[in-house]
Amino acid sequence: MEWETVIGLEIHAQLATRSKIFSGASTAFGAPPNTQACLVDLGYPGVLPVLNGAAVRMAVKFGLAIGARIAPRSVFARKNYFYPDLPKGYQISQYELPVVSNGSVEIETEAGGSKRIGVTRAHLEEDAGKSLHEDFKGMSGIDLNRAGTPLLEIVSEPDMRSAKEAVAYMKKIHSLVRYLEICDGNMQEGSFRCDANVSVRRKGETKFGTRCELKNINSFRFVERAINHEVQRQIELIEGGGRVAQETRLYDPDRNETRSMRSKEEANDYRYFPDPDLLPLEIAPAFIAEVKKTLPELPDQKKTRLMQQYGLSAYDAGALIASRELADYYETVAKTAGVEPKLAANWIMGELSAALNKDNLEVTASPVSAAMLAGMLKRIQDNTISGKLAKEVFEAMWAGEGDADAVISKKGLRQITDASAIEKIIEDVMSGNPGQLAAYRSGKDKLFAFFVGQVMKATQGKANPQQVNELLLKKLKG
């Protein structure tokens, strides 16, 4: 039996405002519990919410970036349920009339093509606080620092057909919100979270299967694993004669499994209704036009431009635009006179990325600045160093030993390009290995590599490899 997976994602992006969505309290992460919760966040009697304009601006920015409709009038509603970390007993969200609707993004598929994923809506809402169940001896602690933090909930259409597509979509949104500077994208701190609606159906079936909502999948890796696990569970269930029950399931990354949290029957009746404390949010065309002017170059635009401007492949350009900072780094290097853009791309995607990963650094914190890398690449291109020596230079720069020229002169890494000097060394090697020379000349071509190795060894790797090749070939012939 062939099965098709259907996935829709709900992404919660914490908006990077300085204060909360309905109060003046700070949104900074990591403060001692309950020190960043004012009376409004605590839901005190008599207090009232006042909407943070910066959050609205960010939502509009996002809407414009995905080609969505910006509602001229949207409404905040109350989602009512009791929980100790929800101080008012309701969450202020948007329900029937969200600020952003009907947008889309393009993702790359595994086959190398591209696919449009619809974004049904994105709405503004406030986050709840946190319940802490450990360390309180049979009681629970409540930290309301996070209560009232602005969130943009981005709801996709059920357009994804594999866990890989879901990850590609999530990465796309992640990159977009960071390009727009509306979310720091920090998944460890919970600034970017994801729930997935997953169902399966037989290939060719047009009706959707019964879906389960997966909660708590807060890394790209977990999204893929959780969805794959859930898909497998649903298929096995149906093939075993069972039925999928509509429910909310929690992903446990330690055991790589999903567990039932609550069934549809147990779901709350949230009794949504328009929040009478807040007026409908009205957005004028002039405001939208003004926000439009602040939009940066978006990832897709940047990719196309990098391909055209620097002659990069789609793959290279796609990798370099992963973040705005990486692309900026690349462009600084590629624009430096005497640097070949393709060479720059190779080094950034190769050595630099590996080094950053190894030391767990952001590109903005790289010990090798864009100018330093460009300086080194120039030395490759003017034949001062070979590509092999360059790796040594790069490591030294990474370790803080100065720029490329300083490292080259300090370590004497300058390449030997003097033909007569190389010839002299070749002659020494030939006379030192008469047996191998005779064998080569009697037809053992493979010994060529042996002579290259000997020459490089004699020059401590500094001889220009291309020249060594050419001169050896000529000399060995005799």
Add this chain to the structure above:
Amino acid sequence: MHTKTLAELARDLRARKYSSEELTRACLARIERFNPDLNAFISVLREQALTDARAADVRISKGGAGPLTGLPIVHKDIFCTRGVKTSCGSKMLDNFVAPYDATIVERLKTAGTVLLGKTNMDEFAMGSSNETSFYGPVKNPWDPRRVPGGSSGGSAAAVAARLAPAATGTDTGGSIRQPAAFTNLTGLKPTYGRVSRYGMIAFASSLDQAGVITHTAADAALLMQAIAGFDARDSTSVDRPVPDYTAELERPLKGLRIGLPKEFFDKSLDARVGDAVHAALAVYRQHGATVHDISLPNFWLSVPTYYVVAPAECSSNLSRFDGVRFGHRCENPLDLMDLYTRSRGEGFGAEVKRRIMTGTYVLSAGYYDAYYLKAQQTRALIRQDFLEALRQVDVIMGPTAPTPAFGLGEKTGDPITMYLNDIYANGVNLAGLPGISIPMGFVDKLPVGLQIIGNYFDESRLLAAAHQYQLETDWHTRIPKGFE
């Protein structure tokens, strides 16, 4: 001095006929003497009041006094008052000391008023008789066997008994106007959005509005000047200039077009109250106003609409009282659900529970469209009726309540008849319009009130119409027996 109006007391203080401290002591003495019977106060702030009065006297002597400096007032216990118990008439908040001042409290404090105490009220402002208070019913100074009206019953009783010259109140469906009518006072409910709701404990957010209960329209104008105006902390407050209410009192009655809705004069109205309205209208006519018959065809929908909208909002607004962060918490909760159910079960009284249940029901999946959404539609019709009428006339007049004050316990067994006592009041809140109740005579020796309803932000016209009437009549000067 207890028989004087706020405006007269203000003149006397400025003329140094007596000090704010003397005036405050006189009020406190009357509270001490009469409050044990009336039960108008939840808290009396004796020491704080005297300290504030002395500070006001210093300011007066230095010539830095404003129009309200040194005048004693009382606040309904729904307004958060920093460092003072703010109970909202509920056991739920019996232990709640507000950590901040409501905007209205802050503005009146800044204006130099002296707060004598916090007044009794129906629990969470849900009631029309002040009988739902956790602190017990308030008695009507005109007849101790009768209710003072509600929910601002404590404020009305305190002013009517001359324990304080003026009070704040709140009006969600008549809670300022009906008690004012029952106690022979002037009660103004401003336009929704005219006075900040920040710090006023919410009952039904789209209907709640703060206002004042005073002896005269001129006194109401004085207080309104201090409390009206935009507040950035309340998104529903309106940023619009505040007129000079006192100056506008002089607007003459000549040419004033008064609308008389025929729907207000049906069988539910005590005919003697209707006669009093007509007698009042005669005074208006004498002074050049014209009276026109108008119709509010959807008026009959206002009580049912109100009892969907208000409970719906209250069911959500009162969710924050969960025993977790403040207010009543049950003893030794077994688990979270036990904490919620017992804290709320013990903390809320019967009427509050009834409305939370009604509101939860009308918002539930499957019932929302039939009740809440339908009520929003009928609310729009009610509003349209008023606006249509106010295109033809300047103000609408009628009775504030269908009867004079009813007896204690008379309606507690039947919520519907209790609700119907606000039949003329509810619609004004649903439309968000301003309304004022002023004394217009007596039925069975009990005061009855004339309601004047105006267009949005037309408080000055209402106050002027009330003031001009009070210049021609003396109903508002009558003092209940035993309190002279």
